[in-house]
Amino acid sequence: MIDSREKIKTLVHHSNFAVRFNETDPLGIVWHGNYITYFEDGREAFGRHFGISYLDIQKSGFVTPIIKSVCEHKFPLKYGDKCRIETTFEDSLAAKMIYKFKIFNQDEKLVCIGETIQVFLDEEGELMLTLPPFFEEWKKKVGL
Numbered sequence: 001m002i003d004s005r006e007k008i009k010t011l012v013h014h015s016n017f018a019v020r021f022n023e024t025d026p027l028g029i030v031w032h033g034n035y036i037t038y039f040e041d042g043r044e045a046f047g048r049h050f051g052i053s054y055l056d057i058q059k060s061g062f063v064t065p066i067i068k069s070v071c072e073h074k075f076p077l078k079y080g081d082k083c084r085i086e087t088t089f090e091d092s093l094a095a096k097m098i099y100k101f102k103i104f105n106q107d108e109k110l111v112c113i114g115e116t117i118q119v120f121l122d123e124e125g126e127l128m129l130t131l132p133p134f135f136e137e138w139k140k141k142v143g144l
Contacts, residue, residue: 009091009144015045019081029076035112036069039101042087043116046099050089052138060134064097064118071114075105082106091144095120095128095135 017038025031047053057064077083083105090098096119103112120128120135131139 011046011050011089011142011144013042013046013049013087014084015042015087016082016084017041019077019079019083021079024079029078032071032073035071035073035103035114038083038085038103038112039069039071039087039099039114039116042085042101043099045085046087046089050138050142052135057134060132061123062120062128062132062134064120066116066118067096068115068117070116071112073112075109075111077103077105077111083111084108091139095131 019030023030023034044053047056054064083103086102086104088100088102090100092098096117099116099118101112101114101116102110105111120132122128122132
């Protein structure tokens with residue numbers, strides 16, 4: 001049994017982006033759906049940095065569809081804003097990938113928080129109930 005008081009192990013990566021004109025709506029703020037794209041950008045940057053990109057996963061014979069995405073808006077972003085996304089991978093005993101996100105504007109104001117959860121499917125599209133071997137190896141390599 002796991003002691004719920006144990007601290008969850010995490011890995012954190014920071015990346016930057018600028019809000020583009022085509023990401024804004026008629027109100028002049030970032031359209032809400034684009035925050036999910038920013039989360040994906042954060043996951044991709046995290047994956048490249050830590051050696052677990054979508055291509056790495058695919059080459060290992062798996063895909064990782066998103067089964068949950070949450071986005072909570074705190075403050076609007078506007079065209080030209082320079083932003084930082086903090087992507088945190090939370091370790092889990094289950095065969096899934098949990099990411100938490102925080103987006104900050106150029107003034108370091110928290111503008112958005114979110115979460116995505118992905119599961120592993122094998123080449124036949126079957127849900128993995130145990131950790132794929134390549135993922136176990138990756139977790140050991142990065143100290144999780």
